Amino acid sequence: xxxxxxxxxxxxxxxxxxxxxxxxxxxxxxxxxxxxxxxxxxxxxxxxxxxxxxxxxxxxxxxxxxxxxxxxxxxxxxxxxxxxxxxxxxxxxxxxxxxxxxxxxxxxxxxxxxxxxxxxxxxxxxxxxxxxxxxxxxxxxxxxxxxxxxxxxxxxxxxxxxxxxxxxxxxxxxxxxxxxxxxxxxxxxxxxxxxxxxxxxxxxxxxxxxxxxxxxxxxxxxxxxxxxxxxxxxxxxxxxxxxxxxxxxxxxxxxxxxxxxxxxxxxxxxxxxxxxxxxxxxxxxxxxxxxxxxxxxxxxxxxxxxxxxxxxxxxxxxxxxxxxxxxxxxxxxxxxxxxxxxxxxxxxxxxx
Ligand SMILES: NC(=O)c1ccc[n+]([C@@H]2O[C@H](COP(=O)([O-])OP(=O)(O)OC[C@H]3O[C@@H](n4cnc5c(N)ncnc54)[C@H](O)[C@@H]3O)[C@@H](O)[C@H]2O)c1
Numbered sequence: 001x002x003x004x005x006x007x008x009x010x011x012x013x014x015x016x017x018x019x020x021x022x023x024x025x026x027x028x029x030x031x032x033x034x035x036x037x038x039x040x041x042x043x044x045x046x047x048x049x050x051x052x053x054x055x056x057x058x059x060x061x062x063x064x065x066x067x068x069x070x071x072x073x074x075x076x077x078x079x080x081x082x083x084x085x086x087x088x089x090x091x092x093x094x095x096x097x098x099x100x101x102x103x104x105x106x107x108x109x110x111x112x113x114x115x116x117x118x119x120x121x122x123x124x125x126x127x128x129x130x131x132x133x134x135x136x137x138x139x140x141x142x143x144x145x146x147x148x149x150x151x152x153x154x155x156x157x158x159x160x161x162x163x164x165x166x167x168x169x170x171x172x173x174x175x176x177x178x179x180x181x182x183x184x185x186x187x188x189x190x191x192x193x194x195x196x197x198x199x200x201x202x203x204x205x206x207x208x209x210x211x212x213x214x215x216x217x218x219x220x221x222x223x224x225x226x227x228x229x230x231x232x233x234x235x236x237x238x239x240x241x242x243x244x245x246x247x248x249x250x251x252x253x254x255x256x257x258x259x260x261x262x263x264x265x266x267x268x269x270x271x272x273x274x275x276x277x278x279x280x281x282x283x284x285x286x287x288x289x290x291x292x293x294x295x296x297x298x299x300x301x302x303x304x305x306x307x308x309x310x311x312x313x314x315x316x317x318x319x320x321x322x323x324x325x326x327x328x329x330x331x332x333x334x335x336x337x338x339x340x341x342x343x344x345x346x347x348x349x350x351x352x
Contacts, residue, residue: 006103007331010323012110012313020316021114027157030150033122034129034158036308041126044278046070047304051258054235059083059211061235065096067303073099074307076112080235082209090146091209092116098310108314109326112306117147119309120301121154123254124229127297128159128203130280130287131252132227136202137162142194142216142240143208143232144168144177151205151231152177156186159203163187167197168208195221205229206240213237213267219244224292230264234300241296243267249294252277252287254302263298274298 012020021029040047052065060081067074076096084091094112099105128136139161141148145168155161164186168174178188191197198204198221206216209232219242222228228249233239241264251274253259265272277297279285288295317323332341 006100006105006107007327007329008325009106009328010108010314010317011326011328012108012317012323014111014114016323017111017114020313020320020322021118023320024316027153029118030122030125030154030157033118033309033312034125034154036312037119037122037305038126038281040069040304040308040311041278041281043069044276044282044304047307049255049257049303051255051261052303056236065301065303065306067307068101069307071101072107072307072311073101074303074310076116076303076306078112078116078301080209082211082238085145085209092146096306096310098307098314105329108310108317108323109328110310110313112309115309115313116301116306117150119305120147120231120299121150121152122158122309123299123301123305124151124205124231124297125154125158127229127252127277127299128155128227130277131295131297132159132203133225133288133291136160136227138165138201138203139163140165140167140191140194140197140201140204141177142167142197142204142206144170144173145207145209147207147231148173148177149180151207151229152181152186153184155203155205156184161186161203163189165189165191165197165199165201167191167194198222198226201226203227203229206232208232208240211235211238213239215242216240217245218242219248222248222294224294226294227288228294228296229299230296231299233264233266233298234262236261236266238262239264239267245294246272246296249296250275250288251296251298252280253298254300254305258302259298259300262300264296265298
């Protein structure tokens with residue numbers, strides 16, 4: 001590959017992402033992403049790992065999430081602003097980049113608002129497939145916002161969920177979610193409270209947005225054998241579960257140094273025992289031991305999942321010959337003559 005080839009960076013904008021999802025099929029995307037994330041979790045020790053770099057403000061957070069496997073490097077820019085919705089803006093938006101470690105040149109730039117929703121659904125699906133009781137079919141989905149349909153469909157596709165019980169403090173969100181899933185094949189029930197939603201559920205996913213220590217799930221709502229994906233608590237001072245649940249559950253996390261800052265376990269002592277999800281995949285740690293155990297995936301979203309998502313997307317762009325070519329890397333004929341490149345442009349403009 002020449003420098004000129006690398007100067008033009010493949011770019012997936014929002015429209016292209018939507019077309020890719022529609023052409024490949026949303027459920028196929030979710031299943032494939034789950035496989036890519038699993039593949040990278042299985043080689044976890046290879047990756048550079050650091051808690052994401054967060055810049056907090058009164059109403060939200062802006063974060064950078066970098067990682068590398070030594071061959072490729074990725075980062076995501078993502079925000080989390082729960083108050084945005086009232087202003088007609090999204091809570092979460094994102095974009096990201098994949099680069100070649102050998103040259104340091106980017107190989108893909110992409111929108112990641114949609115991709116984040118897909119990868120977050122896929123990560124929950126991976127955790128649920130590993131940890132939920134075999135035969136789990138009913139999912140209670142608390143928080144029916146932007147992420148919710150992706151969460152539900154990922155668990156349908158990857159884990160065999162057939163029934164969905166919805167609750168959101170805003171009935172409008174629940175109506176939107178139900179309408180969007182009308183043709184999904186899931187049997188959807190609207191519930192009037194979180195208590196009602198969890199009744200009979202094998203799996204409970206909390207995906208609410210509130211910048212506070214909230215109690216979306218009380219201890220008495222969680223019976224034996226349930227698997228919980230707690231997705232919405234992903235920032236210091238922003239949790240969803242009563243801490244008693246954490247004491248009754250076996251807690252599984254992505255990367256403990258980040259989860260202890262951001263996850264449900266920020267409520268617990270610094271040495272609160274957790275198991276890393278990748279260790280269950282590698283066989284180094286035990287997952288579910290019996291059908292009465294409560295398993296909790298305290299998911300905050302880790303950089304390796306975004307790396308996997310960008311890797312998957314790059315493979316689709318290559319396979320389907322998609323994406324624009326963005327003139328993003330300045331590419332002087334003589335690599336040391338960047339200044340001269342501007343000068344030559346000055347002469348070209350003067351002559352024109
Ligand atoms: N763990 C991850 O990897 C990951 C990835 C993406 C988003 N998130 C987090 O997930 C959360 C949801 O994201 P989103 O994009 O769907 O947000 P969103 O704003 O689109 O939806 C959140 C929904 O939660 C509802 N809600 C708020 N408080 C509630 C409560 N107490 N009970 C029931 N419903 C309640 C709101 O009415 C809203 O409909 C955010 O906190 C976001 O930061 C986590």
